[in-house]
Amino acid sequence: MTELERIRHSAAHVLATAISKIWPEAQFAAGPPVENGFYYDLELPHRISPEDFARIEEEMKREIKANHVFERVEISRPDALAMAERGELASLAPRGVASKFKLDIVQNIPEDETITLYRNGEFTDLCAGPHVMRTGNIGAFKLTHVASAYYKGDERNPQLQRIYGTAFKNKTAMEEYFTMLEEAKKRDHRKIGAEMGLYAIDSEFVGPGMPLWLPKGTVLVEELEKLAKEAEFAAGYVRVRSPHLAKEKMYKTSGHLPYYAESMFPPMEMDEHREERAKIQSRMAELERILTHDG
Numbered sequence: 001m002t003e004l005e006r007i008r009h010s011a012a013h014v015l016a017t018a019i020s021k022i023w024p025e026a027q028f029a030a031g032p033p034v035e036n037g038f039y040y041d042l043e044l045p046h047r048i049s050p051e052d053f054a055r056i057e058e059e060m061k062r063e064i065k066a067n068h069v070f071e072r073v074e075i076s077r078p079d080a081l082a083m084a085e086r087g088e089l090a091s092l093a094p095r096g097v098a099s100k101f102k103l104d105i106v107q108n109i110p111e112d113e114t115i116t117l118y119r120n121g122e123f124t125d126l127c128a129g130p131h132v133m134r135t136g137n138i139g140a141f142k143l144t145h146v147a148s149a150y151y152k153g154d155e156r157n158p159q160l161q162r163i164y165g166t167a168f169k170n171k172t173a174m175e176e177y178f179t180m181l182e183e184a185k186k187r188d189h190r191k192i193g194a195e196m197g198l199y200a201i202d203s204e205f206v207g208p209g210m211p212l213w214l215p216k217g218t219v220l221v222e223e224l225e226k227l228a229k230e231a232e233f234a235a236g237y238v239r240v241r242s243p244h245l246a247k248e249k250m251y252k253t254s255g256h257l258p259y260y261a262e263s264m265f266p267p268m269e270m271d272e273h274r275e276e277r278a279k280i281q282s283r284m285a286e287l288e289r290i291l292t293h294d295g
């Protein structure tokens with residue numbers, strides 16, 4: 001884990017601490033670092049919205065200011081199970097109910113693996129680590145958005161709230177990140193392309209990722225195609241063309257069908273033309289007979 005990932009994962013613990021202070025009944029699942037920050041999945045009757053962020057961030061700041069040590073505690077399997085059953089994992093204190101997701105996680109830890117807890121202040125979580133030394137090492141953070149996710153990504157499992165945030169070594173690094181996001185927004189090809197009259201996007205009738213090329217844009221597309229052809233020709237390639245559609249068998253061979261069938265276009269149903277096809281086939285057979293006889 002990189003230093004930034006440690007900061008972000010530690011911030012997830014601090015987020016869970018803050019949420020537990022406000023809503024002690026929250027049930028936490030997993031809280032990993034991700035590409036641009038971190039998240040923590042939780043189950044809670046209250047629907048957390050961005051309006052709650054200021055309040056949660058306030059508690060997080062308090063936890064960071066307290067500069068608690070992330071204390072690593074090795075624990076036996078029976079003790080970990082007992083703590084999960086008393087609701088002591090990913091919580092501030094024992095609760096009337098089990099820490100159900102943590103209980104499930106403990107039950108799935110391989111027999112030969114060491115089980116560890118991490119404590120920051122009053123908050124205890126089941127975690128393999130690593131973290132930063134102290135909560136105060138989280139230099140800057142911000143909650144960004146809420147999404148929903150199924151426990152372990154399986155739709156048969158409960159739907160959880162996923163709270164996203166980001167964290168950095170210091171305030172300057174975080175400001176740079178948000179400035180970069182703003183700048184990227186200004187340069188968003190969907191915005192620029194529309195402003196330059198290159199293409200139109202009709203999400204309702206066509207689809208969000210499907211540009212309708214206008215005359216100016218079409219010139220660019222064709223110039224790029226020309227350039228590609230010239231480069232290919234210069235490199236000694238020769239072009240071929242293949243149909244856009246193929247039989248089911250090809251998608252089976254390519255391996256797409258078993259995994260992506262649900263997101264693929266359904267096969268064309270040819271049976272409604274069965275009668276016409278039969279007519280054509282008998283007509284062709286007839287022609288063949290005539291031709292053979294003539295030959």
Ligand SMILES: [Zn+2]
Nearest residue numbers: 118127128129
């Ligand atoms: Zn952790």
